Amino acid sequence: MGGPRVGRNEGMSVEQQPLWVEEPAVRPRLPDPVRIAAVRAVIIVAATLIQAMVAFLCTLAGSWLAFPMVLSSVGSTVLATWGVLDVWVTRQVWNQRNGVVSMPSSTARKLRKERRRARRAARTAERAARIRSADGSGQRLSRA
Template sequence: MWVEEPATRRRLPDPVRTAAVRAVVVVALTLTDASIAFFLTLTTSWLAFPMVLGGIALTVVATWAVLDVWITRQTWNQRHGVVSEPSSTARARRRAARAARREELRRV
């Protein structure tokens, strides 16, 4: 039967997901263009040269699309905060600082 399982990872924020989908589509088009250009070059077709030029342009666009995912993710994290869990050493250090503060307040 159907058993609902919790997701192991949280869902990406909408702007990051949109940028990621856009990057996947552009990279897929770039790879398709590169393979078509390769086969047209093998057949010595006149379309090979325009396809290679298009492939170069698409490579630049694909690089920017992948960088856009990274930039959008970093921007999202800076604006909306990053969920972080302090390490055990940081937790112990904060606990010691709180205890020292409490002791200081008791003395006064």
Template sequence: MPDAVRTSAVRAVLIMSLTLIQAMVAFLCTLTGSWLAFPMVVGGVAGTVVATWSVLDVWVTRQVWNQRNGVVSVPSSTARRMRRERRRARRAARAAERDGTGIRRRRENSGDLSRA
């Protein structure tokens, strides 16, 4: 994972964990009937909005990084070499088949126009 994406992901995880802790405190304050319940619920709603924004930030940062820098993974040279060899073998087989049967076909079908 690139550094920019990693930074925004760590930030998002920290914000989400703090929001979950705040939601749990708001829930417990509500159960006990504490005066802190309402401010904690309002803070929990605000924290949820910020956590959602931070997750979107991770997604946007990743998309921007991919667009600017492209995909990192490249096929290995071994795979590329094997693909080239298979391609050459197929071409050689088609060329041999074309050369071998083409001459016979011409000789066999040379009188087709007069027979029709």
């Protein structure tokens, strides 16, 4: 059933292997407001599912508690829907406020490139005008 067993202190190296190796996360962690909303939604949905199951079992058993449980389950379903929508809205708001990473469209990129060219041309023309006004011949004055 395996190799020979070694006693407690025998065979232990001075340098032991770590218990775990940390690896970088594949996806970044959710922002705090979104994570809080998600935890709240999970708790509400779990409580709603338990409540619905109790209502179903009370109905099967013919208990007087079945009708109030079914009514409260309907209310809890509305609350659970709100909780899930809250996560979605909180995530959208967080992305909008804190900047979502997006790729600019080719049209936006083209407009930016044209504006950059126009600014560069204006700077070049301004520089040439300053040089001409400093010296009537258009040549730079050399400092010696």
